[in-house]
Amino acid sequence: MAKTIDARNLTRIFGDTTAVDNISFSVGEGEIFGLLGPNGAGKTTTIRMLCCLISPTSGSAIIEDYDTTDREGAMNIRRMIGLVPDNVGLYETLSAYDNLEFFGKMYELQDRQRRENIEKYLKLVDLWDKRDRAIGSFSKGMKQKVAIVRALIHDPKVLLMDEPTVNLDPEAAKGIRDLILRLRKDGRTVLINTHNLDEAQRICDRIGVLKTKLIAVDTPQNLERAISGTQAVVVLEEVNDDILSAIKAVNLKDIKRDGNKLIIDVSDPEKETPVIINAIVSAGGKVISANRIGASLEEVYLKLVRE
Ligand SMILES: Nc1ncnc2c1ncn2[C@@H]1O[C@H](COP(=O)(O)OP(=O)(O)OP(=O)(O)O)[C@@H](O)[C@H]1O
Ligand SMILES: [Mg+2]
Numbered sequence: 001m002a003k004t005i006d007a008r009n010l011t012r013i014f015g016d017t018t019a020v021d022n023i024s025f026s027v028g029e030g031e032i033f034g035l036l037g038p039n040g041a042g043k044t045t046t047i048r049m050l051c052c053l054i055s056p057t058s059g060s061a062i063i064e065d066y067d068t069t070d071r072e073g074a075m076n077i078r079r080m081i082g083l084v085p086d087n088v089g090l091y092e093t094l095s096a097y098d099n100l101e102f103f104g105k106m107y108e109l110q111d112r113q114r115r116e117n118i119e120k121y122l123k124l125v126d127l128w129d130k131r132d133r134a135i136g137s138f139s140k141g142m143k144q145k146v147a148i149v150r151a152l153i154h155d156p157k158v159l160l161m162d163e164p165t166v167n168l169d170p171e172a173a174k175g176i177r178d179l180i181l182r183l184r185k186d187g188r189t190v191l192i193n194t195h196n197l198d199e200a201q202r203i204c205d206r207i208g209v210l211k212t213k214l215i216a217v218d219t220p221q222n223l224e225r226a227i228s229g230t231q232a233v234v235v236l237e238e239v240n241d242d243i244l245s246a247i248k249a250v251n252l253k254d255i256k257r258d259g260n261k262l263i264i265d266v267s268d269p270e271k272e273t274p275v276i277i278n279a280i281v282s283a284g285g286k287v288i289s290a291n292r293i294g295a296s297l298e299e300v301y302l303k304l305v306r307e
Contacts, residue, residue: 082156
């Protein structure tokens with residue numbers, strides 16, 4: 001997969017605080033990458049370095065073919081990316097529409113394209129009817145939606161979003177998540193900062209757990225798997241010795257029995273569970289249900305950031 005974002009040993013020090021310590025990661029074209037980390041982990045600082053709002057103390061990042069630490073590269077990057085900043089950064093006295101007109105013009109969009117996009121995206125976030133109201137009179141969530149529209153106005157190939165669903169009600173947050181998934185379908189690349197584990201798990205192809213240093217980078221599934229073993233929980237109509245020996249013949253690990261429920265340790269649930277079920281059925285067992293339990297992303301995350 002072509003790399004769209006390539007962060008190389010990015011470090012940022014503020015006075016005596018190291019905000020971001022030597023992090024390297026890449027995001028492929030059409031990928032949704034989540035930076036997950038506690039308050040003060042350096043998520044916003046990372047995004048600000050990627051969009052050239054601040055320069056790294058050392059290291060650099062390449063976005064498409066441009067270098068963030070190069071003057072001309074930085075100009076191209078600013079023009080090319082869409083940014084949802086952590087503070088909405090809109091003009092309070094201007095209307096929603098005029099804010100978007102202003103930013104659309106800054107990106108040198110053709111008049112027609114600009115107006116079409118403003119209308120399309122304001123309708124998408126349900127604010128078209130309120131377009132003429134001053135941003136200062138908007139609620140936090142409404143401002144956040146306008147900030148998201150502003151990031152999309154020039155149809156950027158790369159989106160950097162700092163907690164895009166913060167302040168949004170569950171329905172609006174889902175709308176934005178669906179929108180992000182649709183952007184991926186169009187081949188756009190999205191880097192999103194979030195503390196919201198559920199959100200990260202739902203939309204991110206890969207997650208980087210950040211706590212000043214990058215602690216782990218992987219798919220949500222692999223992160224869950226890496227941290228603790230998984231168990232298959234199989235409920236049978238009846239458990240007997242034949243069934244237990246049949247399972248032991250295909251799975252050497254521990255089996256716990258609780259009435260008609262079996263809790264079986266598995267290391268690779270996708271591969272091993274069907275084999276176990278097969279063995280049970282061949283031994284004449286009747287399976288009522290089969291589930292998997294293991295560490296949730298939340299447990300994994302808490303373990304990683306506490307260590
Ligand atoms: N302009 C600045 N001057 C001094 N210190 C800063 C500055 N910006 C960030 N920091 C420090 O860098 C560290 C990382 O901050 P950052 O805002 O990147 O964290 P974050 O992961 O975005 O946190 P949050 O989840 O609260 O948004 C913090 O210790 C913060 O105090
Ligand atoms: Mg932040």
